[in-house]
Amino acid sequence: MVTTPAPGVARAAGRAVPGRNRPSHDMPGFDLAKIREDFPILTRQINGRPMAYLDSANTSQKPRQVLDVMREHYERHNANVARAVHTLGTEATQAYDAARAKVAAFIAASRPDEVVFTKNASEAINLVAYAFSNATTGGGALSGAPSHAMDDRFRLGPGDEVVISEMEHHSNIVPWQLLCERTGATLRWFGLTDEGRIDWSQLDDLVNERTKIVSYVLVSNILGTVNPTKALVERARQVGALVMLDCSQAVPHMPVDVAELDVDFICFTGHKMCGPTGIGVLWGRHELLRAMPPFLGGGSMIETVTMQKSTFAAPPEKFEAGTPPIAQAVGLGAAVDYLSSVEMEAIRWHEKLLTAYALDALETVPGLRIIGPRVPIGRSGTISFVMDGIHPHDVGQVLDAEGVEVRVGHHCARPTCLRYGVPATTRASFYLYNTTEEVDALAQGLERVRKVFA
Numbered sequence: 128m129v130t131t132p133a134p135g136v137a138r139a140a141g142r143a144v145p146g147r148n149r150p151s152h153d154m155p156g157f158d159l160a161k162i163r164e165d166f167p168i169l170t171r172q173i174n175g176r177p178m179a180y181l182d183s184a185n186t187s188q189k190p191r192q193v194l195d196v197m198r199e200h201y202e203r204h205n206a207n208v209a210r211a212v213h214t215l216g217t218e219a220t221q222a223y224d225a226a227r228a229k230v231a232a233f234i235a236a237s238r239p240d241e242v243v244f245t246k247n248a249s250e251a252i253n254l255v256a257y258a259f260s261n262a263t264t265g266g267g268a269l270s271g272a273p274s275h276a277m278d279d280r281f282r283l284g285p286g287d288e289v290v291i292s293e294m295e296h297h298s299n300i301v302p303w304q305l306l307c308e309r310t311g312a313t314l315r316w317f318g319l320t321d322e323g324r325i326d327w328s329q330l331d332d333l334v335n336e337r338t339k340i341v342s343y344v345l346v347s348n349i350l351g352t353v354n355p356t357k358a359l360v361e362r363a364r365q366v367g368a369l370v371m372l373d374c375s376q377a378v379p380h381m382p383v384d385v386a387e388l389d390v391d392f393i394c395f396t397g398h399k400m401c402g403p404t405g406i407g408v409l410w411g412r413h414e415l416l417r418a419m420p421p422f423l424g425g426g427s428m429i430e431t432v433t434m435q436k437s438t439f440a441a442p443p444e445k446f447e448a449g450t451p452p453i454a455q456a457v458g459l460g461a462a463v464d465y466l467s468s469v470e471m472e473a474i475r476w477h478e479k480l481l482t483a484y485a486l487d488a489l490e491t492v493p494g495l496r497i498i499g500p501r502v503p504i505g506r507s508g509t510i511s512f513v514m515d516g517i518h519p520h521d522v523g524q525v526l527d528a529e530g531v532e533v534r535v536g537h538h539c540a541r542p543t544c545l546r547y548g549v550p551a552t553t554r555a556s557f558y559l560y561n562t563t564e565e566v567d568a569l570a571q572g573l574e575r576v577r578k579v580f581a
Contacts, residue, residue: 152480154473162469163560165190176530179565184348184376184509184556185534186398189462193401196461200454208453209427209444223453226460227443233463234393235384236410243409243416243443244456248375249298251394251409252342254446255371256302258419259283259339260310278418280369283339285311290333290341290368292317292325293546296348297539299373303342312339319546323350323499330362338368345383345393346376349540349554350499351482351509353377360389369415375399379466379558380507381475385410397455402462406455409446416442423448466559474559478508481557481566485510488570495573498547508557511538514573517580519553525579526553529572531565 153159163169166188171178180188200222206215208223224239231239245251260283283289289303293316307314315333318326325343334341341363346353356372363370371392377383378393379400385393392415397406411419421428421439425448430438439445466474483503489495494515500506514522523535534554537544544550555569 154470154476157469157473157477159477159560159562163562165192165465166560167191167194169560173530173532174528177568179531179561179568181555181557181561181565181569182532182534183379183399183558183561184538184554186404187379187401187558188560189403190401190465192465193403193458193461197403197454197458200457205454207450219453222457222460223451226456226463229460229463230408231410233467234378234410235386237386238413240441240443241410241413241416243411243446244451245394245407245409245446246405246452247407248373248394248396249302249407251407252298252371252373253302254409254422255340255342255392255394255411255419256306257422259289259306259312261420280339280367280415281418283310283312286337287312287339288315288335288337289313290315290317290338290343292343293319293542294325294347294350294352294354295342295344295540295542296373296375297541299342299344300542313337317343319543322501323347323352323547324505325352325354327355327358330358334359334362334366334368336366338363338366340369340371342371342373344373344376346374346380346507346509347499347540347543348376348509349511349538349543349552351506351511351556352500353381353505353507356388356390376507376509380471380478382471391415397459397462400459400462401465402459403455406452406459408459411442413442416446419446421445421448425449427451469559477559478557478561479503481561481563482506482508482510484563485555485557485566485569488566489573492570492573493577498544498549498552508561509554510556511552511554513549513552514576517576519551521580522553522573522576525576526569526572529568529575531568531572533569 168188204215204218204222206219208220227242228239231242236242259281289307289312291299291303303314317333320326360370370390372390374383374393374395378395392411394409398404428440428445428448430440486503489497489512496513498511519535523533526533536551538554
């Protein structure tokens with residue numbers, strides 16, 4: 128078995144030594160060699176070298192179990208859902224509904240109809256943002272109230288405030304900017320500390336009686352920071368604000384329990400958690416989903432339609448206009464099955480050890496500066512860094528020549544880069560299938576970068 132070290136063990140004379148002192152500290156039953164066999168793409172070579180795929184924060188690779196389920200769906204069960212009584216239509220509908228139930232159970236939702244399938248996390252955030260200043264009490268006949276009655280929780284205008292953080296992906300910035308421009312509300316944000324964490328010192332000032340919603344990232348896609356939630360949620364409840372978490376970098380890597388988080392909405396995306404592209408998830412409290420208006424109009428999201436007016440289905444169908452991403456949902460359900468079989472706590476522990484090893488190794492590279500927390504506590508397996516005098520795009524090209532796949536750029540988090548005075552970073556990100564040998568390949572590749580640009 129390929130193993131990962133305990134924090135700080137792979138050092139000699141203050142320098143990380145690839146390939147030495149690697150006792151196994153993974154949780155019992157976590158078989159990394161077997162896991163890697165499940166991912167066909169990991170056998171590829173890049174430029175004649177074994178591939179080290181260190182870009183899972185961008186998109187994860189897919190196990191055979193997911194690929195096989197999607198192939199079987201197209202070969203044996205392909206049909207539209209909720210539209211036919213024939214056998215294929217029934218099978219497809221059952222598979223789609225089963226995927227929703229699996230996702231709900233995976234995040235400990237109280238009921239499957241709190242899970243809305245979207246095309247990605249960006250759409251999920253836009254869906255929630257759209258509800259503000261547009262929401263009636265239920266969006267039609269199902270509400271039991273006149274369609275013109277505005278739910279006060281979603282009433283937004285001048286004097287009201289939306290709060291985010293400087294750590295956000297653009298998907299959790301731009302929708303709120305557009306909303307505030309449209310309504311006259313004010314957008315405010317938490318700043319960041321020099322250590323790569325949200326500055327909570329102004330919590331009571333930023334989250335106040337004017338705040339309608341706080342939306343922020345649970346795990347940063349660029350800094351790797353894992354953000355706390357308890358104090359913010361408690362403050363939001365005190366002032367009557369809603370809370371949304373972008374969990375795109377959390378759900379794939381750690382157990383996420385929406386009841387324990389006690390927030391109002393979370394979103395995440397399938398392709399970062401061993402699932403296919405083209406599907407995301409919005410989870411929301413059911414009574415809030417009922418109060419929100421449809422985001423898109425079309426087939427399947429209606430209760431009745433006449434030439435004069437329409438009434439709308441209950442959640443989640445109200446938010447899933449048109450033919451949904453059926454095969455993608457089935458694939459996401461298979462990804463949930465796969466991750467559950469490995470166990471999320473084991474995945475989190477494996478990544479924690481691997482991250483500690485990587486931080487230890489990167490600290491020894493001359494001229495390298497980590498952007499974000501430099502300790503494995505309170506952070507994920509996403510590590511961004513810059514190298515003195517070398518542009519991240521040049522770093523990425525040399526690493527690719529060595530078979531090491533990383534992401535370079537601002538990672539759709541340009542305000543975060545601006546906060547730390549860098550135009551871009553190189554980002555390595557780890558997942559359940561990564562090994563210490565791949566971290567060694569990264570460190571050796573960076574030595575090659577230094578020689579090329581010396």
